Structure formats: C-alpha cells, structure tokens
Amino acid sequence: MKLKRTLALSLAAVTLAGTLAGCGGTAAGEPQSPDTGLPASAPAVQSLSAAAPQAARSPKYVFLFIGDGMSYPQFQAASDYLGAMADDDDGILGGNVPLSFMNFPVAGSAVTYDSTSFCPDSASTATAISTGHKTYSGTINMDETATVAYETIAEQLKAQKNFKIGVISSVNLNHATPAAFYAHQASRGSYYEIGEELVQSGFEYFAGGGLLKPTGSDSDKTSLYDLAAQAGYKVVQTQAGAEKVTAADGKVLIIDEHLADSDAFAYENDRPEGDWALSDYVAKGIEVLDNDTGFFMMVEGGKIDWACHANDAGSTIADTIALSEAVDVAIEFAKSHADETLIVVTGDHETGGLTIGYAGTDYDTYLANLSNQKISYAKFDSDYVAKYRENKTSFEDVLKDVEALFGLKTTGGEGDTLVLTEYELGLLKSAYEKTMSEAGSKEYTQAEYVLYGTYEPLSVTITHLLNNKSGISFASYAHTGLPVAVFAQGAGEELFEGFYDNTQIYAKMASLLGVAE
Known part of the structure; x- marks a missing residue:
C-alpha cells in the first residue's frame, strides 16, 4: 500500500514546510451585504478579512489546491494515520504527523452551502470558489436562471493580467471542479460542451484524466482531442511524451497514460512505482507556465472524493497524502519566489461523513490496520x-x-x-x-x-x-454540509484567516490580484 511509502516523504515535508512558513458575488437578484460581501439573507457567517489590507502583497504566482471531498476529517485522518505508523511499539501515543499544508502560517474555515442544499455538489462549490457566486448544485459558472455566465478568476487573470493558466486534476479534465475554472454550463453533465470550452479557453496547461464523452453523447462529433490539436494544443497521451514537454511547446493538453476507473488517475493505492503521480503533473506545470508576468494553477485531488463516496478510508488517506505531496512541489517552488508566491489549499465540500472513531472501538483507534x-x-x-x-x-x-x-x-x-x-x-x-x-x-x-x-x-x-x-x-455515500479548511502561505496569506463563506475565497484572491468582475 502506498500509505507506507509516503510516510517518509510526509515527515520530510513537515520539516520543509516549517522552514518556509514564516469582490464576492451573490445569487442572481439578491441584495448584497456591504459588510461581508455575502447575500443579505445569508446566515450570520462573518468574514474576518473581507477586504485586503493596504499592506497585503500581491502575488505573481498562485497555486490553488482543491481536495475534492476533503474537509477536516480527511486530512486529519491522514495525519493521524501517519502518526500511528510512526509511533513506537511502547503503547504511548506519539501524536500525528501533519501534512505539509497543515503547517501553513494561516488557517481559516469556509462554509459550503449552495443555492440548492447545505450538502452541495462539486459544480456549485467550485463555482463559488472560482467566481464568488452561489448557484444550484450541478451548475457550472451560471446563475440559477441559467441565463447569466460568471467569469472565473482564471479567465480574469488571463484577460486582465496576461497570466499563464494551468488546470490539473486527478479525475477527468471536463469533470465539475476543473471545468469550473474555464466553462459555463447549466449542467455539469454537458461534457462535450465543457470540453469545447476547454479548447476555447486558450489556457496554457491542462493535465489529468481523460475527457469524458470526447466525441459527444452519441459519438457523432469531432473528437475533443482533435479540436484541441486544431486549436494549437500539443496533445500528449503518454508519460514518455509528457516528460519531454517544455514551455517551448506552447499550449499543452496532457492525458495520463495509465487511466483507471472512469478514465481517471489510478488511486494512489494502485499506482505502480514509476507511473506519474499528481505531484509530477504539478512539477511539469510549473515548467510550462513559469514566466516573469505570472501564472495561476488550480490543482484538484479529485479521487479523495471518489474514495469517500465509496467509504474506502485507506484509499481516501492515500490520495489525501498524494495531494499533500503535490503541495510540496509548490512549496519547493516558493523557496525561490518567497515574496511572490501564494499557495492556498482547501476543499470544495466534505464527502462521506468521515469521522475518526467508531462505536465498536469506543475510545480506541487502530489506524495502523489500514496499512x-x-x-x-x-x-x-x-x-x-x-x-x-x-x-x-x-x-x-x-x-x-x-x-x-x-x-x-x-x-x-x-x-x-x-x-x-x-x-x-x-x-x-x-x-x-x-x-x-x-x-x-x-x-x-x-x-x-x-x-x-x-x-x-x-x-x-x-x-x-x-x-x-x-x-x-462513514455516515453517508454522498456529500455533507461540513465547513472546509482554508490553508494559506505566502504573499497575502493573512487574508485567509477567519470563518467565512466559500465565495470569499474568490473575493480574497481577486482583491489580492487586482482583478475586476
């Protein structure tokens, strides 16, 4: 199991992280509170830092990591598992081993409800994070009437700041979370149309799982991969080809060679040694996107969510650690750009109602059993x-x-x-x-x-x-209404303290980066 293999890497990441640590929208037609940037009818969840202070630094390089389905239980279970594996055999609990982002200097919390439910889906929550607007579950960057499209932080940075943009996911690249940074569809199930918007976005770097319905629902349309190539993308579908990609290739679309269930990455538990992990795609993304103007990279650990839906704790923990190792790559980049880099790590919602504790074990846990x-x-x-x-x-x-x-x-x-x-x-x-x-x-x-x-x-x-x-x-096979954590390190990190609505993640980034709706 990959859980054992990642223990040493995570312990090293703790040391590394320790050395480095040192405009919201509303639902359509709803009045906005001048104090919080939230809908006036929203519950009293106050943002402690809704506007950027004068001293906040504007980052040039922005990494946004989203653990799909990852809230406090997921990363705490991973941390506790690593601690259990590191404990001596003397019966004394040695504590947990924090994932790298758990040592970030700033931690906040965000509530995740959408216009449909207190147990929202990935399309609406990713929309809130990427645009600052609430919408219905199942909707990507459109209002509740499906007549108004919202511009994403990635689109704004490309158009207004000439940033290069990267979108990475361990699941399908036209799945809900990655789609929420470039697409605008009333239904997250419009996979072909979402794929067309991927091609039209002009973003410089896409990497992840295979495109769903690449020739349309009836298999009668031009392949999205052919459309990407016609639009100037270098389409790469082998690991050997991905290793050779450089910034000189221009726009790049990389599909993992070793696709597993539903054409997504293999679970980290199943990934053979030598096959690229999520962290490898982040490293390649930095190579492609790095420039003097700036870049924005969204990275989704999507199979955390899938494992939680299936109530598979071992796979949940392994993929959560894999996301942390991808964050480590950004931390390493920040060593050379400490005053210019912002790293934000969050989740879109919690999945599965995961908890540490079970009626049959009372106050005891035996997390090492998962190995x-x-x-x-x-x-x-x-x-x-x-x-x-x-x-x-x-x-x-x-x-x-x-x-x-x-x-x-x-x-x-x-x-x-x-x-x-x-x-x-x-x-x-x-x-x-x-x-x-x-x-x-x-x-x-x-x-x-x-x-x-x-x-x-x-x-x-x-x-x-x-x-x-x-x-x-686990309490559920679906999503729950738990708040998610928001960890931040780097330029403007202080804005992400507090307890706020998930639309404020967008607002804080937009304020720091100086983009306008």
Whole structure:
C-alpha cells in the first residue's frame, strides 16, 4: 500500500514546510451585504478579512489546491494515520504527523452551502470558489436562471493580467471542479460542451484524466482531442511524451497514460512505482507556465472524493497524502519566489461523513490496520470481483484474497484487531451472496442501500469492516454540509484567516490580484 511509502516523504515535508512558513458575488437578484460581501439573507457567517489590507502583497504566482471531498476529517485522518505508523511499539501515543499544508502560517474555515442544499455538489462549490457566486448544485459558472455566465478568476487573470493558466486534476479534465475554472454550463453533465470550452479557453496547461464523452453523447462529433490539436494544443497521451514537454511547446493538453476507473488517475493505492503521480503533473506545470508576468494553477485531488463516496478510508488517506505531496512541489517552488508566491489549499465540500472513531472501538483507534490494505475498492472490483462471478468462486477462497489484500482474517492470536468476529463474518458472507447472486444489479432495498450504497456489496463491506476495525467510520455515500479548511502561505496569506463563506475565497484572491468582475 502506498500509505507506507509516503510516510517518509510526509515527515520530510513537515520539516520543509516549517522552514518556509514564516469582490464576492451573490445569487442572481439578491441584495448584497456591504459588510461581508455575502447575500443579505445569508446566515450570520462573518468574514474576518473581507477586504485586503493596504499592506497585503500581491502575488505573481498562485497555486490553488482543491481536495475534492476533503474537509477536516480527511486530512486529519491522514495525519493521524501517519502518526500511528510512526509511533513506537511502547503503547504511548506519539501524536500525528501533519501534512505539509497543515503547517501553513494561516488557517481559516469556509462554509459550503449552495443555492440548492447545505450538502452541495462539486459544480456549485467550485463555482463559488472560482467566481464568488452561489448557484444550484450541478451548475457550472451560471446563475440559477441559467441565463447569466460568471467569469472565473482564471479567465480574469488571463484577460486582465496576461497570466499563464494551468488546470490539473486527478479525475477527468471536463469533470465539475476543473471545468469550473474555464466553462459555463447549466449542467455539469454537458461534457462535450465543457470540453469545447476547454479548447476555447486558450489556457496554457491542462493535465489529468481523460475527457469524458470526447466525441459527444452519441459519438457523432469531432473528437475533443482533435479540436484541441486544431486549436494549437500539443496533445500528449503518454508519460514518455509528457516528460519531454517544455514551455517551448506552447499550449499543452496532457492525458495520463495509465487511466483507471472512469478514465481517471489510478488511486494512489494502485499506482505502480514509476507511473506519474499528481505531484509530477504539478512539477511539469510549473515548467510550462513559469514566466516573469505570472501564472495561476488550480490543482484538484479529485479521487479523495471518489474514495469517500465509496467509504474506502485507506484509499481516501492515500490520495489525501498524494495531494499533500503535490503541495510540496509548490512549496519547493516558493523557496525561490518567497515574496511572490501564494499557495492556498482547501476543499470544495466534505464527502462521506468521515469521522475518526467508531462505536465498536469506543475510545480506541487502530489506524495502523489500514496499512494492510493493498488495493482500492475499484481495483478489487475490476480485478477480483468480476472473476469471482465468472468462476463462481467459493466464499472460502474469497476469504483468502480478503486476508491477502485487506488483512482481514478468520483466525489469529489474542488481541488481534483484524480477526473477524462471528457478526462481522456474517456481514461479509451476506455481502458475498448478494454480489454473487445479483450479477451487478443495484436495485437495493432501503436496508441494503444503507449497507452498500450504490457500490459492490462485497467490496464496500470489506472496506467498511477494515475501516471500523481501524476506528474509522462513514455516515453517508454522498456529500455533507461540513465547513472546509482554508490553508494559506505566502504573499497575502493573512487574508485567509477567519470563518467565512466559500465565495470569499474568490473575493480574497481577486482583491489580492487586482482583478475586476
């Protein structure tokens, strides 16, 4: 599991971060508060720094990292896991190991509700961050009437400041979060139209997962990759090709060569040594975008969200650490541009209702148990479950794989927290029978949905059991209404202190950078 491999890197990042530390919109037609920049009808969530102080420095290089689905539970679980792995075997808790951005000198919090719900989606929350406007869930940079388009911070910086722009995501590049920095669509599902806007944006650097519906919903349109090439983009779909990309190539569209589920990056748990990680795409982005005028780079850790939807804590933690390692690349860049660089790390919403603690373990946690997970739920589905159905594999043989890949077993010594109880074994047997009998059908009863969500019964039950035996639990398969953290380091960092609406993330960046709507 990649969790072990990243421990040393994260410990080193803590030392590095420690040495380096030292205009909002409203919903359509709604009056705006002159004091907070929020809708007048909004709850009393006050921004402590709604306007830039005179002394705030304007950055030339801006990194905005968005952990999709990442709130306090996700990065704290990753930090606690690293601490558990680093603890001595003397029974004394040694504490956690903060991810690099957790050591940033400024930390704030942002509420995430949108015009639809207190449990918003990625399209509306990314719209709030990129434009300063609330909108409906599922809508990208349009108002609630779908008649007014909002200009994004990235578009404004390109048009008004001649900044170079980069958009990176570990999921599809026309998925909601990356799309919210260049597209304007009433529906996040308009993948082809979003892809057309990607091509038309003229942004200098796109890198990430494959474009969804690249030839349209009916496969009858010109490929988006061909359109990109016609528009002057160098389209690269191999790692060898990506390694050769330089700033001299001009506009670049890089698609990861080793795509996994839904044409996104592989989960960090599944990424083979040598395959590029999110951090590698950030490093290449700096190489392409670096110039004397300035650049803006948005980086999304999208598979944090996907892992949380599936209630896979091990994969959640691994991808959260992968995002932190991508932040480390920006921190390294800032060493040479300390007075000119701003790094902001936040989330768009929380996913899964993740919490550290479980009823079955009371006050105890056994987070090191998660190191036994060698594979994500998605890869287990594709590489194992499909064959179980095909070969009608017995439950006894499935249990052998469960022990090898997740550490859960039926026998063990006294105090072995990975041994399945009779009750847990019963849950696993029922899930196995459901998986084997339904051949992929997801028409569940209410009770079954609570157990499995829309996921493979066997796979999600395995991760639930490992989560719970580790002292981790989830409350949902969807998003929740938790606020997200906002960490900042560099020029203008002080603006991001306080507790405020997520639209203020845009307002603070726009104020610092001197762009106007």
